[in-house]
Amino acid sequence: MTPSTPSKVSQSPLAIDVMSGLKQDPKSLPSKYFYDAKGDRLFQEIMHMPEYYLTNAEYEIMDTHQKTILDTIGRDTFDLVELGAGDGYKTKVLLRYLVEKGIDVRYCPVDISKSVLLELENSLKADLPDLAFHCLQGDYFDMLGELTYRSETPKVILFMGANIGNMPKKEAETFLARIRETMSPRDYLIVGFDLKKDPEVILRAYDDPAGKTAAFNLNLLTRLNRELGANFELDAFRHWETYDPMTGATRSYLVSKRNQTVTFEALKWSVHFAAWEAINVELSQKYSIDDIHELAGTAGLTPIRHLHDKRKYFVDTIFKKKE
Ligand SMILES: C[S@@+](CC[C@H](N)C(=O)[O-])C[C@H]1O[C@@H](n2cnc3c(N)ncnc32)[C@H](O)[C@@H]1O
Structure with missing residues (x-):
């Protein structure tokens, strides 16, 4: 898929899911799109980290x-x-x-x-x-x-x-x-x-000191730049992880570090992010x-x-x- 065929790209499941997720309040993106070739490689590295x-x-x-x-x-x-x-x-x-x-x-x-x-x-x-x-x-x-x-x-x-x-x-x-x-x-x-286990053990698995999980999460934005012609600047977002021991929910967010607008050239569409607004990118529920x-x-x-x-x-x- 190339960003130069707008009608085809805008009808792809990726485009439909991304637009629908980023139009919501709060914003979200489906975690299944983490897994492009680079995402697969990063996930394999995560799987072999001692913290994971x-x-x-x-x-x-x-x-x-x-x-x-x-x-x-x-x-x-x-x-x-x-x-x-x-x-x-x-x-x-x-x-x-x-x-x-x-x-x-x-x-x-x-x-x-x-x-x-x-x-x-x-x-x-x-x-x-x-x-x-x-x-x-x-x-x-x-x-x-x-x-x-x-x-x-x-x-x-x-x-x-x-x-x-x-x-x-x-x-x-x-x-x-x-x-x-x-x-x-x-x-x-x-x-x-x-x-469910010691919250510290859980958090370390999803927020490793080497920053592999952060790179894995941010790669989603790189994918949207490549496949949907978006212009996300990766250093304008940061990865943030939380674990709630009451509900067992571990959540990964990408947080906008500033007020900014991102344009999806292939979709002829833009989306605004307020400073410190978060995108919910993954739930990892503990049982x-x-x-x-x-x-x-x-x-x-x-x-x-x-x-x-x-x-x-x-x-x-x-x-x-x-x-
Ligand atoms: C967290 S990895 C786990 C892989 C493997 N089951 C394991 O235990 O090591 C998730 C895998 O599920 C695939 N996946 C995620 N969402 C999917 C979906 N909705 N349909 C099919 N595969 C999906 C990903 O491509 C990835 O290979």
Whole structure:
């Protein structure tokens, strides 16, 4: 896409979402647009920072509970559908185990980012040559439609990395209820939740001293400059992070350091920012086990097992459809 084809650009999902988010009061931008090629690379760096405990915790869960996962599923043949798969770093631990055990598994990763899916595809071919897989590029909200096919093969749906935390609780309920609609009674859903913990540990993960999270968040503005012909000056905005231990909400903001107007050349549209006005760019909701049970109840799901890391920072919960 180039900013020189205005009509096409202004009808793109990115343009529609950005205009609608920046016309709201307070302003917001969807976090799914963080993931262009540079955003994917920055996120992989974040995943491997010592402060970002989420990766190690969920890796440990996949490493130590792989047998429990397979025993719970109790099948030799299934499709493993992963929503927002990313580079599959942690999933590959489970996939390797399934291949070693001779399980007839077909892996179907879904991701909005073309570049990360391509990288995943190449690494699967190199690391797990015997694995059958089929990549699907798109928004997982849309891809859920594709999941409603009534395949004869049982499904295990994975939604890892605390991606569920990027949705407000009501949206998370609706999302899980939609997933439930695509499930048959023999299917399973595994969701990774980041748990409520020491607020300092949480804040450090999203506001690291090296400034990687700030660079990741600000890259969204670079993307809008490139793809929508905007003229955001990156040093006129700063990244700001908050954690509210009452609600469990971690929020990322981009704050305008001055009174300014940003023009989107490709959209023939401008937006004004008052000095210190904030754009809400990401929610990372933290849960307690009780919160998870409440969420499952409203979504029509039954939690079967909670799989923890040893510090109990994170949980992967296995669900079945409530009958
Ligand atoms: C926080 S990363 C987690 C990646 C992986 N699940 C993990 O645990 O490491 C989020 C991933 O979800 C993808 N993603 C975000 N929003 C999405 C959406 N609405 N539809 C499909 N993929 C999405 C991003 O491109 C990114 O690869």
